Amino acid sequence: MSIHVHPNILEIMAKVKSLFNVEGTLGEVTFYKDQDGYKIRTKNGVSKERIMNDPAYARTRENLAEFANAATSGKMLRRSIVSLMNDAKDNRVSSRLMQVMSRVKNEDLISARGERNVATGILTTLGMAWLRGFNFNRKAILDSVLQASYVLNPATGEVVIDDLVPIQQLDIPEGATHVTLSSGFLNLDFNTGVKDLQGSNLVNLPIDATISTVNLTPVGVPVGVGQNFYFLKVAFFQQVNAVQYPLNNGAFNALQIIEVV
Structure with missing residues (x-):
């Protein structure tokens, strides 16, 4: 069995804040945060060289x-x-997603220990x-924000919400006057x-008692041999003098993976 670990993985992990912004202990390695960002150190002063070469x-x-692998896979997703998530995420989404990816990796029952990976586990x-x-903004859980049923067509990625009444079926943040719904269909290897x-059309509605049927249809079916992911997004806006502005920079926007096949 061969374990493929880059010889400079400790330096890499110490420097790439966006990929490994987690805290805690993994075996002999501790992840921590100081004024310069996220870093790692070894327990009991064990050198990097020993960790990378000692059979122990x-x-x-x-x-x-x-x-x-779990961290890289989370970053890939x-x-x-980005076009969906940039205004619908919390400040811990990277670490939360990496934890989930680690669980996905654990479902790989084929690869040798040390070589288990998300690409196999996701199958x-x-x-x-x-x-x-999975919700990308833990402060806006889709099932709480959108209290209406929807139907997904996995073949096309179309999402349909019948008879939506915004004033009744949305958890409306203070100051919101309008809502925009959209969906996404991703193939990722x-x-x-x-x-x-492939993103859908945007359906923008005033938050009132008007009944609407919302049809969100991606512009096409994504090409690829990877996994299919389906997303549903709810974004809130405040209209002032006929112009709609993102409400509180998207703090109340919800984005969820509604299906994986």
């Missing part, structure tokens, strides 16, 4: 390799949906289940990083 630390190297029923329902995101 084989399990630590295995853990590091799998940790890196986040970067694939399983449980692997897909871990990501289904965790092996190669190849991605294709």
